[in-house]
Amino acid sequence: MIDTQFCGLAEIRAISYFSSSLYLKESIEEVLWDITKNVIHQLGFVDCIIYTYDVDRELLTQRAAYGVKNPIGEKIYNQINIALGEGIVGSVALTGNAKIIRDTSKDPRYIKDDEYRLSEICVPIVINGTLFGIIDSEHPEMGFFTEKHLYLLTIIAALCGQKIKELGVNNKKNFSKANQYFKKLEELMRFKKLYRNPCLSLSSVAEVLGISACYLSSMVNSLLNKSYIDFINEYRIADVKRNLNSKAFAHYTIISVGLEAGFNSKSAFYSAFKKHTGITPKEYRDRCAYVS
Known part of the structure; x- marks a missing residue:
């Protein structure tokens, strides 16, 4: 329950907005x-900056941002990591106790970002x-943050923790290969050969499907x-393997076959092919010629 005597109308609206919007979040x-771009703005x-904690490395990594650190889209400018116990952020992570620092110039833990x-x-x-x-926020004005904040x-x-907990429990259960978006995705690859577009991106495919990029990635x-x-690269490599073994592409160079399949550079093509097959495209073509 929100203390209406403690919060103003703007703050109540921000919390209400976030509570409602959480139902639509899939990742x-x-x-x-949503917290950084919408809720924080309303406050x-x-x-x-929202950091997430990597237990194995004992590092806090910047994951979402609002302000100078986020000039466009969902990008973080000069993304940094902070060790557990380092700086004010690391200290709060270590103790688990929220903190307000009214004057950072007097706190030796303060780290300029x-x-x-x-x-x-x-x-x-x-x-x-x-x-x-x-959740870490800074302000140029000394003493800006209050107990209300x-x-x-x-x-x-x-609210954020509860939603993430639900996503962790339900994420696997929400998807099956009967999922209408997954079926449409496979159709786009198999029949429309969408993977042959060298500029194909996660967001562009998600837009075609009518879902968010995060949902597509999670699915x-x-x-x-x-x-x-x-x-995507598995479809491209399957295309390359068929064409390297086809008389119709006998006059093509190996790199041309890769570009035809949707790779946007020689290095991306060779790297992906070796990763997925264990051999280079030339070795694959030579083996096919030997078998023939």
């Missing part, structure tokens, strides 16, 4: 970017008692246990 990336902050700012607030995202990440970000972090990964680019 962790969508949840995190009137000028900057926000894109520019110096005089106040900072850090709130951990915890799932089942385990650190998932950190801490209260709001704590609610946002809790391919969950159903096939492989990345989107590996999925």
Whole structure:
């Protein structure tokens, strides 16, 4: 329950928006970017970074951003990692206790990222008692962040953690090879030969399917246990193998066959072919000629 006496109308709207929008989110990336791009903006902050925690490396990695760090789309400018215990972010990750730093110039832990700012607030995202990440926001004005902001970000972090927990439990169950989008995806590859487009991107295919890029990536990964680019390249390599063994392409150079299949460069072609077959395209063609 939101304390309406503690929060203003703008803050209540921001929390209500986030609570409602979570139902439509299908991946962790969508949840995190929704916080930075929409919720944080509504709160009137000028900057926000969400870090996620890599347990094996004990590193916090910038995963979503708002402000100078996010000049366009879902890109993070000069993406950095912070070690557990390092800086204010790392300290909050280590202790699990949210912090408001009213004057960063007096805190030796402060780490400059894109520019110096005089106040900072850090709130951990915890799932089942385990650190998932950190919501970190800075402001050029000293003493900008208040207990009200801490209260709001704590609610946002809790909602975020709950949704990510649900995604982790349900993600595999949500997909099957009977999924209408997966069936349409396979049709586009098998019959429309969409993979032959050298400029084909995750977002462009998602747009054709009418779904988000995050949903498409999660679907391919969950159903096939492989990345989107590996999925596309397998179709391209199958095309290359057929054509290298075809008289109709006997006058083509090997690189021309690769480009015809949708690879956009010689290096990308040779690297993918070796990764998926264990041999080079020339070795494959020579073996086919020997067998013939």
